Amino acid sequence: MEFVIKAIELANKAQRGGNPAVVKAKKEEIATAEKVLAWLEDGKRVANGQWTNSEIAIINTLTLLTAKPSVYIVNVSEEDYILGADDQGTQWMKEINQWVNDNSPGDRVVPVSIGLEARLAGLDQATVDAELKDLDTQSALPIAIQELRKALHLISYFTCGKDEVREWTIRKGTKAPQAAGIIHKDLEKTFILANVTKYDDLVAANGDDSVIKASGQLSQKGKDYVVEDGDVVHFKSAAARK
Structure with missing residues (x-):
């Protein structure tokens, strides 16, 4: 919020004694920044707000982390991952999914077993394929990469x-x-x-x-x-x- 407050202060100073075009532009910046500030004070992520194209252009200059798209990568045990660590899986995953739905609707949650991925990383591809087939599962890394690409x-x-x-x-x-x-x-x-x-x-x-x-x-x-x-x-x- 400090970035937004500072931006409002600078815009207020810049419009003093400026020409009409500058004053108009700064008023638009202030209006957008104040709208963003109210959104942040309510504990909401800027990325989940409904903004006009002109507001987005101004928001981009504020370089806010909560304006960035998010993907939640959740490390789970190998057992929970294989069983299905999603909203139908463990109680922890149900609670995490519910929190994301409540606080950042639309963002993707991707369960990953770091233990499983680390073990697979030390094997050749043929052995990896055989291991995944035996476990009746798949590596989460391609899924995570695709979700990150979509978010970006x-x-x-x-x-x-x-x-x-x-x-x-x-x-x-x-x-x-x-x-x-x-x-x-x-x-x-x-x-x-x-x-x-x-x-x-x-x-x-x-x-x-x-x-x-x-x-x-x-x-x-x-x-x-x-x-x-x-x-x-x-x-x-x-x-x-x-």
Whole structure:
């Protein structure tokens, strides 16, 4: 709350004697900060509030921890994890899930057995697969990673060549030119189009481009295309300016 109070004080000082545009902007900052302060005083997380786009822009400047998305990773015993340490599992997990639902609705709770994961980490993959099959369970690490990616609004697209396949991580909602810019800034500046194939379609075709093209599963996308999770993309660009 100290950050918010300080922001209100600074905005009040900045609007004194300022031009009309500055005064208007600072009044908006103060109104939003006071709204956030009231929210915090009620013991609520900022991330769970309903905010307008202009309010979000102001909130982002406050760098508040409670404005960040959250995923709760809960360490449980190997036995409880295997039995099903979720809201239908142990009493502890029921209470934790209830607390999260009451205090941070919408946030995900992921049970993890650190003991099990540590034991699996020392084994080769074949032994890990056999052990998990014998225990009739799965590692929680992929689940935790996916939940963290969802909370951060991260997705992946792929580029494929003869020598390698690369995964590129971007924020959900990123358009094709900006996605290309993750590879190299020149690709964003000189972007022409993107040839896009869906991952599942490429797998079904055994990676055969001729099958993809013949079945009409290769599409050309322009600058306004929003890249989707699992897209396989080949970017076309103009020659970079020197």
